[in-house]
Amino acid sequence: MRVLLGITGGIAAYKSAEIIRNLTELGHEVRVLPTENALRFIGATTLEALSHNVVDAGLYTDVESVKHIELGQWADVVLVAPATASFVARTAAGIADDLLGNVMLATKARIIVAPAMHTEMWFNEATVENVKILRERGIEVIEPASGRLTGEDSGIGRLPDTETIVAALLASGGLSGKRVIVTAGGTREPIDPVRFIGNYSSGKQGIAIAVAAADAGAKVTLIAANLDFATTRFDVIRVETVAELQVAVRNSTTGADALVMSAAVSDYRVRTESATKLKKSNLGETTSIELVANPDILSEVDVPGLLKVGFAAETNGDLSDLAKLKLESKGCQLLVANDVSNGAVFGANETSVVVVDDAGGETRLTGSKSDVAKVLIQKIVERLS
């Protein structure tokens, strides 16, 4: 997820360092946008080192890049932590007198604000009113925690701990509380100890979907067929063959909300796998391997209430017609079709797909696999809500 972290000028600004570290360790991309006053509490050098991104908070520097628009569009979520009473008030009033204020007005991303201030200020009528306005506009406001404040005093107003802020960021997406199973990669059917029948699938689209589902708050299980991918954000089950994939899908879909079957599955396997390496000297000039059909994993999954999202890799014919046929034959509610003629799509970061649904809808999407994944997740959110 791309997180734009706004920091405003309160003593809790030093805690933003921990938030950045936590988010980057979880694999999120973080850009930091402090106000001028925030930089009195925490140095730009610290923020740059932890986020691995340049901190440029000036409204009048680098103006040709139209930073407030660029940052607002870049972010999947804008998190402001800590947010002072003054920032909350400026946001409620729509005042854009610095770069962060401009981004707040320009962005269409989800916005989360974590206020931190003294108890008296938090309960002041003006603040109470301003927080209400923010919430009414769809901005998520995390309640401050109770505990030691800046001076000798203590009470409500502390910035909640990093774990609470990060959990709020990850949990309240559209798939919060949902279990999503994603298969990715390509299966391998062994011929002998050194050879297999495989395919060109890189798994990039499936991984992007798993990440987007986790970003939306889902509990994700990625079933990875022959992929070199690791993450601490969700469970990854490694499989090689169709038989292993079938078992993993069967075991994980019970009680799940959605299955996204993006793995490229071998339709056939070798009838008898050789225990020893096949030798040319024994096989002669021509040889053949007997193949037997594999089960169709997607078609056989029949879990009540499970949203089934299929994929189709096609090389000839009308993509949307083929997609509709496969959607129906596999009993899916959504199906994503790729034109993979001439090796297109495999391994690339960009893609172009047709998404069809069981209500007759059809959407064409072109862009990065990550952007396509986000739109697909949005469609899943709509279907599950």
Ligand code: CTP
């Ligand atoms: N699929 C599956 N089990 C199989 C074959 C495919 O679950 N044995 C799934 C794929 O993961 C994908 C969808 O079915 O979501 C369509 O896969 P695709 O390879 O495009 O189609 P096939 O069903 O194999 O049909 P064909 O190869 O004849 O186009």
